[in-house]
Amino acid sequence: MRVFRLFLLGLYRLLALVLTPLWLAVLLVRVVQGKEDPRRVMERLGWPTCRRPPGPLVWFHAASVGELNSLLPVLRELRGRAGAPGVLITTVTRTSATLAARVLPAGVIHQFVPIDHWLAFLPFRWHWRPRLGLLSEAELWPELVEAMPHLQLINARMSERSFRRHQRFPWYAGWLLSRVEVCLAQSQADAVRFGRLGARDVRAVGSTKLDAAPPPVDAGHLQRLQQLFAGRPVLVLASSHPGEEQQWLRAWCGGNLAGRGFGLLLVPRHPQRAGEVADLVRSCGLVATLWSEWASGAGASVPTASPADVLVADVIGEMGTWIAAATVVVMGGSFYPLGQPHGGQNPLEPAALGRPVVCGPDMANFSDLIDPLVAAGCLQQCADVDGALAAALPLLEQAAAAPLAARALQAPSARLRWQGPSTLVAELVWARCR
Known part of the structure; x- marks a missing residue:
């Protein structure tokens, strides 16, 4: 086996040497692409x-x-x-x-x-x-x-x-x-x-x-988020991949949920896509705000009487704050964006912060966690975006009807007793x- 391994390694290194210009070209293209x-x-x-x-x-x-x-x-x-x-x-x-x-x-x-x-x-x-x-x-x-x-x-x-x-x-x-x-x-x-x-x-x-x-929560940023959404119940699409934002915006606009007094917070898995995602929001006829603009004061002119329909997160390290602002959290990477499996994103973070979690059918990366989270009442897994929105809607409506009782919507994360x-x-x- 050792001889075979050394043979394969030598072959791989010879091929890499021949393809060195291609390796460098790919690296240069990645630099140009950011x-x-x-x-x-x-x-x-x-x-x-x-x-x-x-x-x-x-x-x-x-x-x-x-x-x-x-x-x-x-x-x-x-x-x-x-x-x-x-x-x-x-x-x-x-x-x-x-x-x-x-x-x-x-x-x-x-x-x-x-x-x-x-x-x-x-x-x-x-x-x-x-x-x-x-x-x-x-x-x-x-x-x-x-x-x-x-x-x-x-x-x-x-x-x-x-x-x-x-x-x-x-x-x-x-x-x-x-x-x-x-x-x-x-x-x-x-x-x-x-x-x-x-x-x-x-x-x-x-x-x-x-x-x-649990991911840290910035109290000052959370207060600004609540100001931006002006008390609206908020659905957070966390760590979304290309293609998922289109799916959710189509369903969101189809149900006229912005007009019904709900806020949407989109958190792309890669923040450099935030501008592209904001353009998608505006193409649907909704008001889009980038978090960096709002947090720096450029968005302060947005009156709280007319809160943003959709906030797009364009920084990293704030996931705890986004989750804390949520009424319900939808896990990205789980709805087969662009028809490709991604295996879902980590549902433990919103569960640890006591937020109800909804996900799509593809949670292969966390398959061992799904059943315990469902049994604990922390998560609902749905077949598609329409099903996930239908599962999230009652939570949003309940929060709108009784905003002071929103803490009752929190997932029973105290039942989770895992050790890694x-x-x-x-x-x-x-x-x-x-």
Whole structure:
């Protein structure tokens, strides 16, 4: 197996070398499109922009915002121990880098992960020399996997669709998973799939997201949101993907819900799409306000007697505030935007803040949480947007009829008694690095 793995790695590196101009062209296009930070693009080529701390170093990789948030409980457990090792976190997206600057504990280093090319990983590995690598969820790339020593998968998940795709090329999955020493899966179903593909030491332990604290709420921003909506009951479409806003605006306008005294808060998964989303709102004949304009005072001229029909969030790190302003929260990524499965977004955040949650049919990324949330009365899962709106409408109407009793609409999150594997992950890191 080792000889076969080395053969595949050599073949991959030879192909990468031949395609180096294409790798660089793609990176340049991403810079032009705003998907890469031009000030830190050298990190994507493997050149570090921070000094390495002395002593052992643990390397966590989280592709984007959700994966980064899921690591915070682990970092809290780890950094609370005397003599804790240094921590490096790499991510891919600009939004995750912005969030990292706000939420990572002091002393934790953030870098963009290099492109999956061995020439990019050479300076990266030489500089950082990590003792242990932990990969969140299932971001399996050959050079990334090869670069992470004593690799551990945490929050590992694999949908049935991905599993079937890997089964067509079992040698590829076997090659990558042969590097994994420990695989901590989110559910028993995930554990079975990883085991059937050849992963070793697979354990179904849940997700570290279960250990996350509720997202913070900015009291001042919440007051401004309430001023903007002038007491209207508010539906929040959280972490929406391209195509979902069109679906919801079509249903919202079809029911004339703005005219019935309800507010809509759209929170695109990627804030850079906010202008595009605001244009969609205006094309429906509704008043759209960007949060950054309102919060900076440019939107203060909007009279509270004529509140905005739709607010579009265009900043990150405020999800707790958006949820706190909501009467009901709809999870994006769950309505097959543009016909593509996304697996849904994290329903634990609104549940933890006591808000009723509605989602669409595609919650594959959180399949192990749906039944407990439904049983606890925190969530309703619906077949489509029309069904989800029908489920949310009574909550909006109830809040409109009795605004002072709106707290009664809160989901019974006190019934949720889950514990994730953050302590276990911290123990595994500690055992390897002390």
